[in-house]
Amino acid sequence: MAKFTGTASYVATEDLKVAVNAAITLERPLLIKGEPGTGKTILAHEVAQALGRNLIAWHIKSTTKAQQGLYEYDAVSRLRDSQLGDARVHDIKNYIVRGKLWDAFEADTAPVLLIDEIDKADIEFPNDLLLELDRMEFFVYETRETVKARNRPIIMITSNNEKELPDAFLRRCFFHYIRFPDRETMEKIVEVHYPGIKKLLVREALTLFYEIRDVNGLKKKPSTSELLDWLKLLMAEDVPVEVLRDKDPAKLIPPLHGALLKNEQDVHLFERLAFLHRRNQQR
Amino acid sequence: MFIDFFLKLRQAGVPVSLREFLMLQEAMRVGLADFDVEHFYFLSRSALVKDERHLDRFDQVFGQCFEGLEPPPAEAGPEPVATIPLPEEWLRKLGEKLLTAEEKAQIEALGGWDKLMETLKQRLAEQKGRHQGGSKWIGTAGTSPFGANGYNPEGIRIGQHESRNRRAVKVWDKREFKNLADNVEIGTRNIKVALRRLRRFAREGAASELDLPGTIGATAKNAGYLDLKMVPERHNAVKVLLCLDVGGSMDDHVKLCEELFSATRTEFKHLQHFYFHNCPYDTMWKDARFQPADRMAMADILHTFDQSWKLIFVGDASMSPYELIQPGGAIDSWNAEPGQVCLRRLLATYPRAVWLNPVPEKYWGGTTTIGLIEQLMEGRMFPLTLEGLDRAMQRLMH
Numbered sequence: 207m208a209k210f211t212g213t214a215s216y217v218a219t220e221d222l223k224v225a226v227n228a229a230i231t232l233e234r235p236l237l238i239k240g241e242p243g244t245g246k247t248i249l250a251h252e253v254a255q256a257l258g259r260n261l262i263a264w265h266i267k268s269t270t271k272a273q274q275g276l277y278e279y280d281a282v283s284r285l286r287d288s289q290l291g292d293a294r295v296h297d298i299k300n301y302i303v304r305g306k307l308w309d310a311f312e313a314d315t316a317p318v319l320l321i322d323e324i325d326k327a328d329i330e331f332p333n334d335l336l337l338e339l340d341r342m343e344f345f346v347y348e349t350r351e352t353v354k355a356r357n358r359p360i361i362m363i364t365s366n367n368e369k370e371l372p373d374a375f376l377r378r379c380f381f382h383y384i385r386f387p388d389r390e391t392m393e394k395i396v397e398v399h400y401p402g403i404k405k406l407l408v409r410e411a412l413t414l415f416y417e418i419r420d421v422n423g424l425k426k427k428p429s430t431s432e433l434l435d436w437l438k439l440l441m442a443e444d445v446p447v448e449v450l451r452d453k454d455p456a457k458l459i460p461p462l463h464g465a466l467l468k469n470e471q472d473v474h475l476f477e478r479l480a481f482l483h484r485r486n487q488q489r
Numbered sequence: 490m491f492i493d494f495f496l497k498l499r500q501a502g503v504p505v506s507l508r509e510f511l512m513l514q515e516a517m518r519v520g521l522a523d524f525d526v527e528h529f530y531f532l533s534r535s536a537l538v539k540d541e542r543h544l545d546r547f548d549q550v551f552g553q554c555f556e557g558l559e560p561p562p563a564e565a566g567p568e569p570v571a572t573i574p575l576p577e578e579w580l581r582k583l584g585e586k587l588l589t590a591e592e593k594a595q596i597e598a599l600g601g602w603d604k605l606m607e608t609l610k611q612r613l614a615e616q617k618g619r620h621q622g623g624s625k626w627i628g629t630a631g632t633s634p635f636g637a638n639g640y641n642p643e644g645i646r647i648g649q650h651e652s653r654n655r656r657a658v659k660v661w662d663k664r665e666f667k668n669l670a671d672n673v674e675i676g677t678r679n680i681k682v683a684l685r686r687l688r689r690f691a692r693e694g695a696a697s698e699l700d701l702p703g704t705i706g707a708t709a710k711n712a713g714y715l716d717l718k719m720v721p722e723r724h725n726a727v728k729v730l731l732c733l734d735v736g737g738s739m740d741d742h743v744k745l746c747e748e749l750f751s752a753t754r755t756e757f758k759h760l761q762h763f764y765f766h767n768c769p770y771d772t773m774w775k776d777a778r779f780q781p782a783d784r785m786a787m788a789d790i791l792h793t794f795d796q797s798w799k800l801i802f803v804g805d806a807s808m809s810p811y812e813l814i815q816p817g818g819a820i821d822s823w824n825a826e827p828g829q830v831c832l833r834r835l836l837a838t839y840p841r842a843v844w845l846n847p848v849p850e851k852y853w854g855g856t857t858t859i860g861l862i863e864q865l866m867e868g869r870m871f872p873l874t875l876e877g878l879d880r881a882m883q884r885l886m887h
Contacts (some may be wrong), residue, residue, distance in 0.1 A: 221531040224532050228532055237539070239541060282717055377508050381535055
């Protein structure tokens with residue numbers, strides 16, 4: 207069995223690797239949680255890439271039903287076809303629309319199935335998928351056939367904690383909480399994304415970044431993806447390191463802060479802090 | 490194997506089931522942990538913990554079971570652990586894998602494994618005695634008896650070479666998930682989770698249903714060919730009456746209440762809020778400045794908002810007992826009826842009302858009026874923590 211050890215474009219921490227490999231080896235779903243922007247969804251893409259499997263992504267919305275992942279019977283178009291006298295109407299199979307789970311089950315090599323943001327759906331959604339994820343099979347009532355997984359797909363599920371997931375569902379999964387990366391990991395992540403970026407710039411930018419994260423009362427703390435965007439901007443604008451290092455109170459707001467602070471109130475808060483700071487210095 | 494560990498986890502309130510435990514066993518059998526303590530820690534964490542709120546508790550129990558850690562202070566753990574269980578076979582295997590032949594010879598010189606284990610246990614016991622009352626871990630920063638015994642010249646610091654220097658403290662010792670535990674007060678990060686807790690309560694799925702008149706109309710327009718129309722299902726929006734205590738002793742909790750308030754405001758379609766000071770009497774205010782123009786008589790409130798509204802009090806319930814039991818006891822104005830009469834009247838209309846108290850639960854016994862109000866509420870007083878909020882929402886529904 208192939209093991210996941212991270213990829214050239216994804217830095218996986220040791221605990222994440224253990225969790226991913228456990229889920230792959232024991233063929234159980236892996237549930238991933240964590241702050242937004244810490245790479246939950248990307249992980250599935252990277253695992254698929256690293257293991258050379260196909261990725262089947264099923265993005266969940268508030269209106270998604272579990273049944274849609276299996277199959278749907280398009281009764282309306284059958285009715286319409288019968289009105290029009292189409293010959294297709296005699297075979298019900300023509301109106302069974304396959305869902306993502308079916309696709310994953312029928313694939314020749316076991317793919318990676320990503321069920322993205324499972325918490326967006328109705329509370330009962332995970333429960334409706336229990337048996338299917340457990341036995342990796344389901345029954346199509348309309349055609350009286352059982353669809354069974356040829357190879358058990360690697361299932362990765364992400365959640366943003368908007369709803370509690372049912373216990374019975376959780377029992378069947380491995381779980382990993384992606385912690386916000388520490389400085390050391392963060393440096394590796396930056397290196398992976400922008401190889402050869404000026405060392406000094408990264409160091410100063412990271413210092414600023416963690417300082418901003420430490421500010422109390424921010425509505426949305428900047429996360430990894432925001433840092434990467436910001437660095438890209440800093441490079442594009444060719445902002446000199448001195449500007450970042452500048453502790454001049456008049457310029458307390460970081461350059462190109464729009465990439466880091468996504469919330470008007472947060473920007474205001476920052477400006478206010480800068481103002482207070484300046485006043486204190488003048489005294 | 491590791492049954493003790495499993496039982497301790499359950500004791501500490503981590504909801505692990507047999508199924509997950511067997512899953513861990515299976516994972517061990519196929520060699521996923523490869524006799525590495527850290528890998529075992531990651532693996533068991535991933536298999537047994539399903540909620541980041543329990544990660545911290547798991548870390549503590551893991552530490553206790555595999556290192557001989559002192560139990561956490563009394564309020565967190567049910568009872569102190571008397572003995573330190575040391576999984577001998579585990580350490581033995583670990584040692585065998587890691588030690589070089591030379592080191593093994595050294596160990597033999599010390600009297601062999603059994604002798605060593607004995608010394609080790611003694612040391613652990615000693616160290617526990619010495620650190621009584623503190624929360625120091627055995628095994629940190631080179632004071633480890635493992636190292637002291639020459640068990641492994643590098644201490645029991647197993648893992649990857651690249652982060653060797655960070656390993657002086659065990660991964661689980663860092664307790665990085667502490668701020669995710671659900672019995673801490675609601676903070677800036679946690680409020681978002683709490684907010685979602687309320688959302689679950691406010692809306693239950695967004696189903697759609699067939700719009701029959703619309704479908705008939707559209708089908709007719711479509712020359713008789715079917716054209717289905719769907720409409721979003723109407724769902725029962727929850728109506729919430731939020732009564733907040735402001736001023737006085739509540740000043741300490743302003744930030745917490747502010748956050749709760751902003752959370753409820755975005756979550757409920759029908760939200761009415763009122764302010765009171767210490768205890769609701771015959772008047773409440775729409776505004777926290779208590780201007781006469783913002784007054785609303787209690788009778789009007791009771792008549793305006795019927796039983797379908799859910800009443801939530803937020804207050805520390807800390808006041809002079811006279812405010813509750815004596816007429817005229819209120820500190821702001823003259824009240825003809827004692828506070829508890831007014832409170833009872835409210836509870837008669839909204840029998841499922843809950844009281845959220847920002848004062849930590851363990852201090853409730855120290856204030857008379859908290860006890861009094863808790864009695865009036867028939868036990869429906871909950872601490873203003875995520876976990877308390879969760880319980881409160883459940884009671885409010887049933």
